[in-house]
Amino acid sequence: MQAVKSTPDAPASSSRNWTEILTSERVLIGAHIFVAMFALSLGVLMGPFQAFRRSPGVTNLLGGQAIGMPIFSYYYQALTLHGVLNALVFTTFFIVGISYFVTQRSLERKLRFPMLAWWTFILMTVGLCLAAYAIISEQANVLFTFYAPMLAHWTFYLGLVLVIVGTWIASFNIFATYLGWREAEKRPVPLGVFAILANFVMWDVASLGVATEVLTMLLPMSLGIIQTTDVQVSRIFFWFFGHPLVYFWLIPAYMSWYTMLPKQLGVKLFSDGMGRVAFLMLTIFSIPIGVHHLFVDPGISVLAKAFHSALTMVVAVPSFLTAFNIAATLERSGRKRGSKGHWFGLDFFAFLPWDNPIVVSQLGGMLLFLAGGITGIMNASFTLNIALHNTTWVVGHFHMTVAGAVFMTYMGILYWLLPVLTHRKLWKPKLALAQAYFWLFGMLLFGAAMGRAGMLGAVRRTDLGGTGALILPEWVSWLNISAFGGLLLLISAILLYTVVIGTIFKGEKVTDESELDIPISTSAPTDEKLPAILERWSLWLAVIIISCIIMWAPVLLQALDWVNGFWVRGLVPGVSP
Amino acid sequence: MHMDRYERYWLIAVAITLAVFFSALVAGAVIYGVRLDDPTQIVNPAMVDQIGDFATLGPGVHVITREDGTTYKKIVILAQRWHFNAGGAELDENGKEIIHVTQGDEVQFVVASRDVTHGFLVQEHNINFELVPGQISSAKTIMNRPGQYAIVCHEYCGKEHQGMWMTIIVDPASESVSQNQE
Numbered sequence: 001m002q003a004v005k006s007t008p009d010a011p012a013s014s015s016r017n018w019t020e021i022l023t024s025e026r027v028l029i030g031a032h033i034f035v036a037m038f039a040l041s042l043g044v045l046m047g048p049f050q051a052f053r054r055s056p057g058v059t060n061l062l063g064g065q066a067i068g069m070p071i072f073s074y075y076y077q078a079l080t081l082h083g084v085l086n087a088l089v090f091t092t093f094f095i096v097g098i099s100y101f102v103t104q105r106s107l108e109r110k111l112r113f114p115m116l117a118w119w120t121f122i123l124m125t126v127g128l129c130l131a132a133y134a135i136i137s138e139q140a141n142v143l144f145t146f147y148a149p150m151l152a153h154w155t156f157y158l159g160l161v162l163v164i165v166g167t168w169i170a171s172f173n174i175f176a177t178y179l180g181w182r183e184a185e186k187r188p189v190p191l192g193v194f195a196i197l198a199n200f201v202m203w204d205v206a207s208l209g210v211a212t213e214v215l216t217m218l219l220p221m222s223l224g225i226i227q228t229t230d231v232q233v234s235r236i237f238f239w240f241f242g243h244p245l246v247y248f249w250l251i252p253a254y255m256s257w258y259t260m261l262p263k264q265l266g267v268k269l270f271s272d273g274m275g276r277v278a279f280l281m282l283t284i285f286s287i288p289i290g291v292h293h294l295f296v297d298p299g300i301s302v303l304a305k306a307f308h309s310a311l312t313m314v315v316a317v318p319s320f321l322t323a324f325n326i327a328a329t330l331e332r333s334g335r336k337r338g339s340k341g342h343w344f345g346l347d348f349f350a351f352l353p354w355d356n357p358i359v360v361s362q363l364g365g366m367l368l369f370l371a372g373g374i375t376g377i378m379n380a381s382f383t384l385n386i387a388l389h390n391t392t393w394v395v396g397h398f399h400m401t402v403a404g405a406v407f408m409t410y411m412g413i414l415y416w417l418l419p420v421l422t423h424r425k426l427w428k429p430k431l432a433l434a435q436a437y438f439w440l441f442g443m444l445l446f447g448a449a450m451g452r453a454g455m456l457g458a459v460r461r462t463d464l465g466g467t468g469a470l471i472l473p474e475w476v477s478w479l480n481i482s483a484f485g486g487l488l489l490l491i492s493a494i495l496l497y498t499v500v501i502g503t504i505f506k507g508e509k510v511t512d513e514s515e516l517d518i519p520i521s522t523s524a525p526t527d528e529k530l531p532a533i534l535e536r537w538s539l540w541l542a543v544i545i546i547s548c549i550i551m552w553a554p555v556l557l558q559a560l561d562w563v564n565g566f567w568v569r570g571l572v573p574g575v576s577p
Numbered sequence: 578m579h580m581d582r583y584e585r586y587w588l589i590a591v592a593i594t595l596a597v598f599f600s601a602l603v604a605g606a607v608i609y610g611v612r613l614d615d616p617t618q619i620v621n622p623a624m625v626d627q628i629g630d631f632a633t634l635g636p637g638v639h640v641i642t643r644e645d646g647t648t649y650k651k652i653v654i655l656a657q658r659w660h661f662n663a664g665g666a667e668l669d670e671n672g673k674e675i676i677h678v679t680q681g682d683e684v685q686f687v688v689a690s691r692d693v694t695h696g697f698l699v700q701e702h703n704i705n706f707e708l709v710p711g712q713i714s715s716a717k718t719i720m721n722r723p724g725q726y727a728i729v730c731h732e733y734c735g736k737e738h739q740g741m742w743m744t745i746i747v748d749p750a751s752e753s754v755s756q757n758q759e
Contacts, residue, residue, distance in 0.1 A: 143733055147694050232709050273578040296705045298614045298712035305613050311594040320591040383605035386705045390731035391694050457700040459731040468740025532580055561619050571621045572710045577735045
């Protein structure tokens with residue numbers, strides 16, 4: 001394991017010295033991580049209580065009265081908070097923060113526009129406050145997909161727009177930093193920054209979809225400027241964005257597995273070049289497949305659904321490449337620690353450091369992603385999708401991906417990043433280890449139980465503890481098991497915040513960064529040939545745009561209502577939830 | 578760029594696996610006739626009851642005779658917050674609608690929303706729609722297993738979403754086939 005050089009080593013083009021970079025970095029990245037963790041604290045609290053409320057067993061324990069939500073009384077309000085704060089706010093702030101950090105450390109350069117980064121942060125935080133106001137005042141019970149024609153208060157949409165515009169400016173800042181570095185260095189960029197660039201190229205294209213939906217349809221309608229909309233078209237714009245959104249969360253987790261985990265294990269990544277190929281494939285193939293979320297929508301042709309279904313199989317390839325590359329890297333580590341290649345060569349898995357919270361968080365994320373990825377391929381198969389669409393199966397699936405692989409890996413990052421930001425060692429690493437295991441087993445139980453309930457037809461996003469709800473007898477045991485999974489997850493969340501707050505106030509002080517392990521590479525490997533075409537971003541951007549046009553233009557054109565008002569207007573009036 | 582020998586084998590295995598998966602999808606569509614919904618027309622959801630089957634037949638279970646003399650049942654349902662309207666011929670103790678078909682019936686569901694996006698899931702029968710307002714959803718199935726199946730709204734549609742469901746009962750074929758038709 002090696003720490004990044006903390007001595008002044010900045011390139012000549014930078015006028016400020018390295019120490020100053022480190023100080024300003026701690027404040028800027030710390031602010032992003034703080035907001036992310038603050039939003040998460042409220043969002044994550046809502047989750048287990050929804051599982052409790054849906055469980056007939058818990059309702060029986062409470063004498064027949066379904067449990068209420070903490071702080072907020074209303075199930076769908078809590079569900080909106082859970083989705084928006086966890087999946088949109090926590091992820092976005094965390095990703096922007098970690099992307100700044102990795103870019104600066106890897107390239108050993110300050111961001112090109114440091115003050116702009118602060119204005120971006122303020123813009124995104126104002127956006128968060130606006131959206132939070134709408135949700136908390138019960139004027140935005142629309143869930144985090146905010147499907148038309150149900151309308152939230154305009155502050156909800158404006159807030160989300162500000163957050164997204166913030167990510168665009170952040171990506172501009174990162175691209176500018178990278179271009180300056182490339183001009184000066186003329187060598188392949190380190191893999192971590194490569195992943196971040198790939199992620200933001202994809203994100204900037206994809207988020208145009210949701211920006212179009214919100215700016216031309218939902219925001220004007222919530223302000224009363226237009227009265228009606230076209231729901232099918234709004235769903236098309238949303239899912240142009242919705243699938244790349246999950247890869248926007250996943251790519252930073254992959255970045256951690258590819259570039260940080262090897263350092264934490266003291267080995268070299270199996271193949272840097274194939275890692276780059278995987279990131280590029282994710283960037284290219286994550287947008288032109290989004291119709292697999294719309295298989296049972298009536299307004300989209302069967303042909304488009306078939307093509308998007310086929311390409312969805314292709315986007316599984318980079319994840320299979322990742323599985324190989326990371327498993328081979330883990331094997332190197334296992335062999336170094338005493339694995340002899342028994343059990344068909346798989347015994348390396350037992351020799352990994354299962355007592356290191358940073359490593360276990362990432363390994364747990366990978367294990368959950370095995371289940372999450374396979375269930376994802378099942379969802380994308382339209383023959384299975386018609387049995388599973390919008391059942392709790394889907395909830396089980398994406399909790400093992402975003403709340404599994406993504407969340408656990410982000411916590412693995414937090415456990416080394418927090419000491420860097422606070423200059424205090426992680427407080428009680430054993431508690432952090434317990435947190436990871438509780439989350440892993442809690443999420444396995446929750447995901448499996450939600451999956452089984454969904455196979456039996458239990459519907460998602462439904463207040464099964466509310467008046468008039470239908471609970472079929474065959475769902476009951478699975479709903480109860482998912483509530484038990486929720487309890488383990490609640491314990492894990494409490495442990496997480498205990499460790500975070502403990503580190504901030506009680507952690508052992510560190511005077512020199514060299515006492516900390518910062519798993520950042522400042523160069524690409526020299527023993528691998530990396531073709532220059534990998535970094536020809538204008539080419540990849542063109543490929544993305546062309547494939548998006550080929551795959552999405554027919555879907556949109558065919559859905560447009562040329563008679564009643566193109567897409568801006570439609571026949572469906574907005575209503576409050 | 579270097580690619581390890583085993584990585585190449587792995588990629589080939591992955592490609593074969595995914596090709597098999599996709600072939601299974603194609604087989605499902607071609608051999609077993611799994612069909613996804615295809616667009617028909619854009620309608621005004623507020624006036625959908627004046628269009629097509631919703632106007633001529635109205636909500637309910639209808640026996641349709643084809644030109645060759647065979648029959649099937651067309652089930653027309655209108656979704657509106659927070660209620661499925663299937664004609665109102667029979668209600669259960671919760672006030673939810675009940676409809677009947679007979680074991681072995683070929684059934685076509687024709688469903689549309691009058692306000693917001695609703696869901697439509699017939700338990701254990703692979704009938705699954707997003708009822709997007711402005712569109713009409715339709716699918717066919719054969720109901721072979723006698724029993725009682727819930728039809729549930731699976732898309733969040735507002736504060737009483739959880740109460741939006743109804744029941745379809747598949748009566749055994751041996752019973753009188755005429756009694757439960759409209």
